[in-house]
Amino acid sequence: MKVVIFEAEEWEARACRALSGNHELTCVKERLTSDNAAKYSDAEVISTFINSRLDAEVLRHFPELRLIATRSTGHDHIDLAWCAAEDIEIANVPDYGDVTVAEHSFALMLAAARYLVPAVERTRRGNFSQDDLRGIELRGKTLGVVGTGRIGRRAIEIARGFGMNVVAFDVDPDSSAAANLGFTYLPFAELLSQADIVTLHLPATPQTQDLLSDAEFAAMKTGALLINTARGNIVSVPALVRALAEGKLRAAGLDVLPQEPLVREEAEVFRGPPLEKENLEALVANHVLLRFPNVIVTPHVAYNTHEAVARIIETTIENIEAFAMGSPKNLIV
Ligand SMILES: NC(=O)C1=CN([C@@H]2O[C@H](COP(=O)(O)OP(=O)(O)OC[C@H]3O[C@@H](n4cnc5c(N)ncnc54)[C@H](O)[C@@H]3O)[C@@H](O)[C@H]2O)C=CC1
Numbered sequence: 001m002k003v004v005i006f007e008a009e010e011w012e013a014r015a016c017r018a019l020s021g022n023h024e025l026t027c028v029k030e031r032l033t034s035d036n037a038a039k040y041s042d043a044e045v046i047s048t049f050i051n052s053r054l055d056a057e058v059l060r061h062f063p064e065l066r067l068i069a070t071r072s073t074g075h076d077h078i079d080l081a082w083c084a085a086e087d088i089e090i091a092n093v094p095d096y097g098d099v100t101v102a103e104h105s106f107a108l109m110l111a112a113a114r115y116l117v118p119a120v121e122r123t124r125r126g127n128f129s130q131d132d133l134r135g136i137e138l139r140g141k142t143l144g145v146v147g148t149g150r151i152g153r154r155a156i157e158i159a160r161g162f163g164m165n166v167v168a169f170d171v172d173p174d175s176s177a178a179a180n181l182g183f184t185y186l187p188f189a190e191l192l193s194q195a196d197i198v199t200l201h202l203p204a205t206p207q208t209q210d211l212l213s214d215a216e217f218a219a220m221k222t223g224a225l226l227i228n229t230a231r232g233n234i235v236s237v238p239a240l241v242r243a244l245a246e247g248k249l250r251a252a253g254l255d256v257l258p259q260e261p262l263v264r265e266e267a268e269v270f271r272g273p274p275l276e277k278e279n280l281e282a283l284v285a286n287h288v289l290l291r292f293p294n295v296i297v298t299p300h301v302a303y304n305t306h307e308a309v310a311r312i313i314e315t316t317i318e319n320i321e322a323f324a325m326g327s328p329k330n331l332i333v
């Protein structure tokens, strides 16, 4: 099959040589966009990371396309309806990141709880003042986990190790996990009112867009922490800014933001057509958010450990081979 791997770092391109000789392989460093898609229009299989937006505008350039092998767990960057209508299958990597992402959530949680970033910035300037650096312990606090899939369950295991109480919400609760890991499912509103720290581990879908907005922040405990390693648009950033400005939240640790490509490539915004009002608002809100001293933002790196990226490429190769052999794996249904 003609296979094109986009967003491929050199080591990934080398790893992809493990694909069987039956395939014609092209590795491209850049992300896939409507500007470069036509160059690869005979591809039957494409693989991208999450920075390529695979919507109709891009995918219509690929008349031969049969499989998208996304090198991610999340698939909100792909137009599922278009793919279904065009008989394009999608395979993801569902289980590379539970440990890696859950550990990053705790890195953010501890950093937010102990003001780690301002503390380190201060000592780097030779300032050893302890003013405003008194934090909180995790032990004995209640963690609210939204989404008890692979990453959420791993986060719960870590939380139990810290001596935290755990409450959780999931649209598809897993009672045996609750019994085995020692946590309690609650309705979403109750979780918000009981949790000292809320951590998000659910996918971005039309149903989860702005799941946390003004009403949900109002329902949270004053002084609560929010951790988001899931997807940016699950949290309304204007509402989050209001909650921080009003002192409702103590701090937030965020690995993801809405409109990440816009934030990352701001110069592009001014080269292209004027932004829609909604996107402009998201961009402005992100900027305000980035200036709060009690907000820690990492650049969507929760997935990024040596172990996890090796698992991603290994599974992607397996996904492509399995599809080519007629016994597809990890298809999103
Ligand atoms: N920041 C990063 O680098 C990474 C972020 N992620 C994000 O983490 C998300 C979760 O990953 P996994 O735990 O592996 O997925 P998973 O599929 O194992 O678990 C997701 C859970 O969310 C639940 N869920 C779905 N809709 C919900 C709703 N409306 N309310 C409450 N729960 C809901 C599901 O029932 C499921 O239990 C991914 O979808 C992805 O967006 C994943 C990997 C890396």
Ligand SMILES: O=C(O)C(=O)CO
Residues within 6 Å of the ligand: 050, 071, 072, 073, 074, 075, 097, 300, 303
């Ligand atoms: O695997 C995913 O869904 C990611 O977000 C990787 O960054």
